[in-house]
Amino acid sequence: MFGACLMAKPALVADCVKAMRDSCDIPVTVKHRIGIDDMESYEQLLEFIEPVAAAGCSVFIVHARKAWLQGLSPKENREIPPLNYEWVYRLKRDFPHLTIVINGGIQTLVECQHHLQFVDGVMLGREAYQNPWILAQVDATLFGMDNPANSRDDVIAALLPYAQQQLARGASLNHITRHILGLYQGMPGARKFRRHLSENAYKKAAGIEVLAQACALVAGSHEQQA
Template sequence: MTKSVTYHKICIAPMMDHTDKHFRYFMRLLSKSTVLYTEMITTGAIIHGNRNRILEFNEIEHPLAIQLGGNRPEELAESAYIAENEGYDEINLNIGCPSDRVQNGQFGACLMSKPELVANCVSEVLSKVHLPVTVKTRIGIDEQDSYEFLKSFITSVSNAGCNTFIIHARKAILSGLSPKENREIPPLHYDRVYQLKSDFPSLNIVINGGITNLNQVKNHLQYVDGVMLGRIAYQDPYMLSLVDRLFFESAAIIPSRQEILENYKYYIDKQIKNGIHPKNLTRHIIGLFQGQPGARQYRRLLSETKPESVNDTSYFDEAIRLVSNH
């Protein structure tokens, strides 16, 4: 079975409660070529939940990967099949989340200690879909944090047919740390991820964790195939406006902040007509003017205002005015 390939040179990380379809639309206004990821969606939510609402996306979001959370091969395969029919471009399995909720469900990062099960999940999904199946994981968990452990995990899972691994370059500590702490406290070991690329040259290795500027991106790309950016895409999204020109196409147009804002406003107006609450739309663009004149008041207006009604976007108009006077 041929699997189409999504190109992972730069991608935007799955982030729960952040990378919904509105955020991803906003990302697309900044960069056409990055691969976008959904938040983690559990197999239970896809199989038993409101599928249309959970899976819907805007056409502009391609290339778009769906991240699945689960540990039952058949349920992952069924969810992947549904996602393929919805038009997603890639199935990504979450083998890196350390939250208690996910651990109670026995998926996410704790699956690193069950490479055979992960391999079964990958092969079952591959048998049901034509899409590439990728894995997002960590460099280790708890005491299982040697390079040999990581290498053996990658060997098992790649033998099952996964050829793209996104590696958050820190281990997860499964008890005692919150998910937030697990993104900050365990030290980053980029060298481990570079070593993987050198030991598995035919695999597509994407590095993730603590990457905050495009110079760092450029540097990592000397050693690995791709870079995944998470929090910085939220904190300083405009940084991404340079990505297409620097990493994909030298003639790519760099949109201005104002142009992005205008296009997103057009999107907001349409979404509000569909009944979406304005705060669910404006929350994603709070960082757009990071470092610019007026940014503080802009940020404050967007984060603190409680709109009078679901149609009330006057606070957004005011925020636009604040940053367009400069």
Template sequence: MAELKRNDSLEVARRFSVAPMMDWTTRDYRAFARMLTRHALLYTEMVTTGAILHGTPRERFLGYDALEHPLALQLGGSDAGELAACAAIAEEWGYDEVNLNVGCPSDRVQNNLIGACLMAHPQTVAAAVRAMRDAVSIPVTVKCRIGIDDQDEDADLTRFIRQVADAGCETFIVHARKAWLQGLSPRENRDVPPLNYPRVQRLKAQHPELHIGVNGGIRTLAECRAQLESVDSVMVGREAYRNPWLLASIDEALYGRPGPATSRHGAARALRPYIAGRLAEGARLNHITRHLLGLFQGCPGGRRFRRHLSENAHRDGAGLGVFDDALGLVPEPHETAAPSPARAGHSVSGVPS
């Protein structure tokens, strides 16, 4: 990808991305994900404009390792001036993209006019996108829902996309569920509203000039491929976290390029230098290894691996020895490989998306 221009390279990477997830897609998870896929686009957790502009140290909210590229910062906010300032800071920090959250349904963000409630305020989103685009040269994208509450999934979504696209947004990642802001918790909003993939597919057909990606409920490589027949990109969230080995098949299957991981043990060992560096910075082992608990899902010894880390990684002074001991509890096959595209159509985690 080095021969491509930066934004062209990012457009290639966007074919598959890991969704931004609060408390999950931390810098440590993202570094681990890079042991499994070189090419997928990674997103930070949502960071509010207030945290960036007023929180200290800024490294706490924006810090990352260079190996995480291509990397997008997801912002939460609605004030155009504040979002533009944060977008400029993100570009200064070296992020490849800035994404505006128009999908989070929690009460806390609603009270600050952040997230899915902005679906009812397309003019506010349009003003924010215009201000951010004026402030930076990197792409400004939007992650939204197909609607909220009693909105019409056809007319209101069409109106939202048109207004925001007219402000200069060329890329929309659409969670194919409505968000119900009254009566459902954020957790229920990930499962209860029905998925409506055809609506996202129609959106792409109506706007061939835009990049339209789909998110929500996607669990397997086969499902990714099926979606890519009708939309430009797929974004996977919970399955990529709880069953991270899924990512080991992505580079070959969706980018036509070899991935970095040929075995689960190899991926874990490749992360050791990163872990050592983070421990030297003062990070706690369990803050890093909690993101690896699903690596050996369904494998002999996987439960012992999870238990050893869960019981020991949080202890004071826990270091690489704890990690190595946990890894030693999982028998290493003589022949190991990333899941082949032919077999990767089935999820092994058993966790509903």
């Protein structure tokens, strides 16, 4: 079994958690929905959480909507069932010793700040992909630390040595650049940057120059705008 359908098998998930905990030292966390199919009540959610927590999982990442196993595609299941953040807050109130991380539909750091009043953490899914620049503001906005990058170009500059190192070890450029396709989202040249990487970074011979060329397209657009 794989994915949200496992919510119907709390004893099996508890068993898996225990087996994983018994055989490794790294934390074992569980990510789940607030229910599936005809699981309608908060009490049914507890029927999942309680045995899994008893088996030794103390970190739960909760996608705050149900999943419909029949009739909805995975993509529709990320959009159609309504979000219910309140149940996730309630989990934290009922199990203060557990680490509860909220997920689903969160797109700004202001929203993160709001959720953090009620839960321990926030997980961003699609927003981190579509607009990875949001992550550069996290340290300063949520943790009162220095901002690690003042500009998107700083992010690229910091990424270059890592990319070079990985390429030297035989990695594909695409595996690195896929995470920054949206870096310039909303800025002049963003589309050219994304397209250049999408069309070239997957090629076998793609080296660091492909990333440099993509960056030049953004810089070029800036100049044209000026």
